[in-house]
Amino acid sequence: MIKFDHVTKRYPGSDEALSQVSFTIEAGELVFVTGHSGAGKSTLLKLIAAIERPTSGTVLIANQNISQLRPNAIPYMRRRFGLIFQDHKLLYDRNCFENVILPLHINDITGLDAAKRVRAALDKVGLLHKEKAMPITLSGGEQQRLAIARAVVSRPSILIADEPTGNLDSSYAADIMGIFQAFHQVGVTVIVATHDALGMSTDHNRVLHLDHGQLKPTEFIQNGHSNV
Amino acid sequence: MINWLNQHVQAIKLVLNRMGHNKLSSFMISLVIAVAMCIPGMFYMGVDHLSKLSNHMQDETEISLFLKLDASPNVAAEIAANLAKNTAIKQYHLVNKEQAWRELKAKAESSKIDTEVSQLTKNPLPDAFFIQAKSAEPASLEALKNELQAMSGVDQAVLNAEWARRLSSLLALGTKIILFIASLLALALLVIIGNTVRMQILTQKEEIIVSKLIGATTSFIRTPFLYAGMIYGLLGGLGAILILCLIVLLYNQSVTQLSQLYHSDFSLAWLNSSLYLAIVLTSVVIGWLGSYLSVTRAIAAIKID
Numbered sequence: 001m002i003k004f005d006h007v008t009k010r011y012p013g014s015d016e017a018l019s020q021v022s023f024t025i026e027a028g029e030l031v032f033v034t035g036h037s038g039a040g041k042s043t044l045l046k047l048i049a050a051i052e053r054p055t056s057g058t059v060l061i062a063n064q065n066i067s068q069l070r071p072n073a074i075p076y077m078r079r080r081f082g083l084i085f086q087d088h089k090l091l092y093d094r095n096c097f098e099n100v101i102l103p104l105h106i107n108d109i110t111g112l113d114a115a116k117r118v119r120a121a122l123d124k125v126g127l128l129h130k131e132k133a134m135p136i137t138l139s140g141g142e143q144q145r146l147a148i149a150r151a152v153v154s155r156p157s158i159l160i161a162d163e164p165t166g167n168l169d170s171s172y173a174a175d176i177m178g179i180f181q182a183f184h185q186v187g188v189t190v191i192v193a194t195h196d197a198l199g200m201s202t203d204h205n206r207v208l209h210l211d212h213g214q215l216k217p218t219e220f221i222q223n224g225h226s227n228v
Numbered sequence: 229m230i231n232w233l234n235q236h237v238q239a240i241k242l243v244l245n246r247m248g249h250n251k252l253s254s255f256m257i258s259l260v261i262a263v264a265m266c267i268p269g270m271f272y273m274g275v276d277h278l279s280k281l282s283n284h285m286q287d288e289t290e291i292s293l294f295l296k297l298d299a300s301p302n303v304a305a306e307i308a309a310n311l312a313k314n315t316a317i318k319q320y321h322l323v324n325k326e327q328a329w330r331e332l333k334a335k336a337e338s339s340k341i342d343t344e345v346s347q348l349t350k351n352p353l354p355d356a357f358f359i360q361a362k363s364a365e366p367a368s369l370e371a372l373k374n375e376l377q378a379m380s381g382v383d384q385a386v387l388n389a390e391w392a393r394r395l396s397s398l399l400a401l402g403t404k405i406i407l408f409i410a411s412l413l414a415l416a417l418l419v420i421i422g423n424t425v426r427m428q429i430l431t432q433k434e435e436i437i438v439s440k441l442i443g444a445t446t447s448f449i450r451t452p453f454l455y456a457g458m459i460y461g462l463l464g465g466l467g468a469i470l471i472l473c474l475i476v477l478l479y480n481q482s483v484t485q486l487s488q489l490y491h492s493d494f495s496l497a498w499l500n501s502s503l504y505l506a507i508v509l510t511s512v513v514i515g516w517l518g519s520y521l522s523v524t525r526a527i528a529a530i531k532i533d
Binding site (some may be wrong): 049051060072075076077078079081083091093102103105106107109110111150151154 | 231232234235238434435437438439440441442443444445446448532
């Protein structure tokens with residue numbers, strides 16, 4: 001599904017954000033990307049989502065080479081992903097319902113069908129009763145759940161979350177992680193970057209651990225404890 | 229097809245919603261376009277009416293042939309015979325000096341120049357032929373005039389429509405000037421609309437970034453801005469027509485008074501559907517083009533990270 005082969009990313013005027021990273025993520029996996037801040041987690045996610053292109057090496061998404069995509073093919077590639085950001089990137093000039101419907105409009109889905117799907121997505125994250133509320137009136141956890149609703153409404157096969165629980169207290173964070181688990185269980189590939197590996201999961205999950213742009217041997221998290 | 233239509237309907241809804249939230253600024257932009265479109269429209273109307281008037285005058289292709297004051301009736305008869313033979317002449321009639329004198333005196337009695345005319349002791353008027361040419365061509369009229377001028381006993385041949393022709397060539401110059409003014413204003417409008425749309429893009433930067441991140445194509449992002457430009461153009465064009473109608477209304481009040489003095493029913497026409505259509509279409513096209521140019525540049529400039 002997702003294949004990195006000796007991927008290096010260097011931003012102009014800085015050191016390598018990622019160097020010689022190789023890994024494969026199969027469809028339906030739940031993968032955590034961990035590491036200290038500045039280790040290259042966000043860069044890795046941006047490469048997957050075709051927001052950045054590798055300096056060298058190849059990134060294959062569903063057997064398509066990101067570097068060789070024509071610019072007008074990139075939007076269609078991005079529609080495979082549901083993206084969730086630490087800062088939510090919600091639009092504060094419209095209500096929750098209108099925020100969530102945006103990806104459907106982009107996919108040319110409108111009318112009753114769209115409304116049904118928006119309500120289903122809001123229901124999944126427990127915000128159905130807030131559809132008319134403006135995002136600014138929601139709490140941090142609710143805003144993040146709204147961002148998840150927006151990411152999943154178009155039923156993407158890959159969900160990518162960059163520090164989704166970064167600014168949330170632990171009970172909210174567990175709440176959000178529960179939602180990701182639920183998507184994982186219905187077959188969605190979920191990739192979550194976090195600096196806080198603990199308290200994330202009680203299952204066996206794969207971890208890509210980054211240290212100064214280099215991938216360290218794969219670990220598993222078990223019962224909330226790292227078994228390095 | 230339905231999806232495509234739907235996308236456009238959504239875009240128009242979005243734009244109208246945005247404009248509804250910024251009524252004042254939308255009004256201002258439309259007003260600027262209206263005024264800029266109105267100026268060449270006004271000039272055009274003026275020139276159009278004057279040239280209709282001058283065409284009307286030129287249709288009266290009459291040549292007045294004044295004989296010398298001392299020309300005898302024999303000379304007049306000779307000239308009449310010549311005119312009858314001339315194939316370029318449709319018809320002619322002679323007004324002899326006595327007849328003209330009587331007419332002048334009769335006219336003078338009914339108007340204020342009575343005293344001046346009655347002071348004249350002797351008939352100052354010559355015999356005159358009034359000739360209608362077959363052709364309305366300026367060149368052939370000119371040739372006929374010269375031919376008539378050359379006949380013996382003729383004092384002066386006058387082409388009545390000469391001033392009208394001069395006016396019409398002046399008007400042709402005027403049309404060219406309008407074209408220049410219109411092009412310059414169109415250029416200014418392109419910049420104004422482009423700039424307005426660019427400002428809107430900046431205020432909607434967040435939305436554009438998010439849309440790009442979740443897979444919106446450039447055309448999806450661009451469409452609402454293109455509609456915004458076109459709607460500004462449409463409103464501006466309609467505004468320009470409204471202003472033009474107001475101007476015609478105000479002018480007509482004074483123009484009718486003036487033309488009544490000349491026993492004419494001349495007034496500015498209300499309805500000039502081709503001009504109005506041209507104004508609206510031009511401003512819509514300018515609106516579209518202005519926003520297209522700036523939105524394409526601006527979207528490319530917005531980096532999603």
